[in-house]
Amino acid sequence: MEGRAVLGPFNVDRGQAIASFQRLASLEVEALCVPHGEPVLKEAGEVLRAAAPETDWL
Template sequence: MLFPGDLIGTGDGRVVLGPFTVEREEAEASFRRLAALDDVDTVCVPHGDPLVDGARAALATATPERDWR
């Protein structure tokens, strides 16, 4: 189970970089490190709905570099 804080949110059926990011490059790198974790099956986000099915795949296919630009 992953609790990423404000780094990750969900919306419109996808996983997104949290909207309150100040250091963009660092946030994207942190997102990618979390997305690379092998044993994540649930992600509890503060913004949006939790990911309980397919969390690992949703994180792997996310595109934080295109969010909130």
């Protein structure tokens, strides 16, 4: 999704996927390369922290 990060619906362990997403969001990163969509090339940490994987794709 343009300008934001979302945790996709396809994962084996939803709780573990959310925990991993939150761990990534705690890192200070500038760039984020994802398997689907365009890379985030600036302020990637802020984009991750703005995401709410607990409520996406429920």
